[in-house]
Amino acid sequence: DDIALEFSTGATQLQLRADNPTQALERALKLADAALYQAKAEGRARYVWLEFDSSDAVSMEGIVDVQELLRTGRLRRDSGSIGH
Numbered sequence: 001d002d003i004a005l006e007f008s009t010g011a012t013q014l015q016l017r018a019d020n021p022t023q024a025l026e027r028a029l030k031l032a033d034a035a036l037y038q039a040k041a042e043g044r045a046r047y048v049w050l051e052f053d054s055s056d057a058v059s060m061e062g063i064v065d066v067q068e069l070l071r072t073g074r075l076r077r078d079s080g081s082i083g084h
Helices: 021-042 064-073
Strands: 009-013 046-052 075-081
Touching: 009 021, 021 046, 021 075
Parallel strands: 009 046
Antiparallel strands: 046 075
8 A cells, every 4th residue: 555645844944153053053943944934825735935135144043034024035935836
């Protein structure tokens, strides 16, 4: 018997800066979490990849407003469906 597995995922990539790797890691986790919620909002079997412009000093404290970051170009996005 075949088993079908569907999932949605969110991912991001940031460079860890030597001056504050903990802050960079926290930022990456917040962006990955935001990407996952975006993927879930788009439906089943979706992925969202968010890439943050690390030269931008935007604060990632609190809830990330992904739409605002996308609108202002501080966040780049790739998305699509996961298929077999």
